[in-house]
Amino acid sequence: MKWTLTKYRAWDDLEKMFPWVNDMKHIPQDAIHHTEGNVAIHTQMVLEALLSFPAYRNLDEQQQELLWASALLHDVEKRSTTVTEDDGRITSRGHARKGENTARQILFQDIPTPFALREHIASLVRYHGLPLWVLEKTNPQKTLLEASLNVDMKALALLARADATGRICRDQSKLLERIDFFEAYCQEQGCWQTPKKFPSALARFHYFQKEEASPDYDPFDDLKGKVIMLSGLPGMGKDRYIQKHYSDLPMLSLDNIRREHKLKPDDASATGWAVQQAKEQAKIYLRKGQPFVWNATNITRQMRTQWVDLFVQYKAHVTIVYLEVPYKEWLKQNSDREHVVPAHVLQRLMNKLEVPRLDEAHEVEYVV
Structure with a gap:
């Protein structure tokens, strides 16, 4: 049977059902990146964009539901992380990581969700900004491959595309170009269709433990105990x-x-x-x-x-x-x-x- 967050889709209904949705209309966003207005307006635009994509409509019903729920939740913790800086700019640093925990709690405590589906949504919330910023990470390759173990990269790119499309900003075309690059980078690194495949479990652990390790290196197994x-x-x-x-x-x-x-x-x-x-x-x-x-x-x-x-x-x-x-x-x-x-x-x-x-x-x- 298909899991669903809710059968209701009208925004007024969502605000009445979920306090965390109702909170969104009270959370401002920086006018440079979100000229459209508050988090509620942005989230509605993201949902509309997602539903319009042929790639979304080609998914099966369960995959569609998971992506829709992830889009609804992707900025849920801007409510707790949004601040106005001394220069007047509005920021919400850490909202994705905190949003992961909130999504997990909602889908564990309030809306019982199978573990794998819940963690799929929570991971999409956590990584939803990665396609835009992967190259700015200290180690882009390691960041990408670590994410690939935890989230479906094709679903992540689709969510990021909806996030970039569902806003009004001057650099929207650049954001979409970054997502195009992200997709190509995933394909190059072998983590687009499936998670990155390592030579062995030891090789995977070694790669993430060592700063300069290669993902293709398979170390000698000298473990004991x-x-x-x-x-x-x-x-x-x-x-x-x-x-x-x-x-x-x-x-x-x-x-x-x-x-x-x-x-x-x-x-x-x-x-x-x-x-x-x-x-x-x-x-x-x-x-x-x-x-x-x-x-x-x-x-x-x-x-x-x-x-x-x-x-x-x-x-x-x-x-x-x-x-x-x-x-x-x-x-x-x-x-x-x-x-x-x-x-x-x-x-x-x-x-x-x-x-x-x-x-x-x-x-x-x-x-x-």
């Missing part, structure tokens, strides 16, 4: 998953260390001590090449990266396993567990959630 890193919000079932699949491996758990030593989760100094204890035990396993499980929430990329960096220093193979169940089931699982996490803490953690991406480890598995 393995680390299974769990990732997921509290109450998603990480402990049960470990018992079912990795009960034969030693497990390091920050929660277990806290409970063993009766430490409070909100005590920063106690948490620091627990982390240090876990790190020292991890090093013992790593030196031996002993496989083990690292059990913690690990919900942000920054947190995961610091541990992955430690593990690969000892030449361990790292697999990140991300766990998720539907929103209502998650709340029930949390209420049924021995150590219930308060609702406000769950909400705060959900606001921070960054789903692991394929470039973060040797392997990334999604158990949803």
Whole structure:
């Protein structure tokens, strides 16, 4: 059955249904890049442009729905990032990255959406400006190939084209030229029809870890031992998953260390001590090449990266396993567990959630 955000398409209906759509009419935009006016006007123009494209009409109904939802959400977090600079210019730096998190929350909590479809939309929101700015990145190739692992580049280019067409500005023709170049660049780099294909999972990880690495280089596999890193919000079932699949491996758990030593989760100094204890035990396993499980929430990329960096220093193979169940089931699982996490803490953690991406480890598995 086809997933749909809503069967309603009239803007007045969307404003009544979704507070985040209603917010758009209150958010100004810089007159140089958006002479048409506020975010609501721009978003309506983007939707109209998208619907007019033959390439959009040639998509199947599900692909059309995903692109339409992405277009509706693409500037959702201009509401929280828009500021007026001292010179009077209006900017909204970071709105795409923050919009990704908001899109994920809306499609997890408010409008239940299958994981793959939700992450497709969230990634389109995050990367919607990339076709315009890829050449201004420090490493355009690496930025492009990283994006290709997470988003359909053809859909991304179509969204960017609608974004550029659905506005009034003097440099519109230049914006469209940039998108033409982006499409050609994707084809040149082998990531237009499908994600970039690397010689191996190790080659992929090596490329994104090393500054000057080639995407075609396949390094010698000298890894020893393995680390299974769990990732997921509290109450998603990480402990049960470990018992079912990795009960034969030693497990390091920050929660277990806290409970063993009766430490409070909100005590920063106690948490620091627990982390240090876990790190020292991890090093013992790593030196031996002993496989083990690292059990913690690990919900942000920054947190995961610091541990992955430690593990690969000892030449361990790292697999990140991300766990998720539907929103209502998650709340029930949390209420049924021995150590219930308060609702406000769950909400705060959900606001921070960054789903692991394929470039973060040797392997990334999604158990949803």
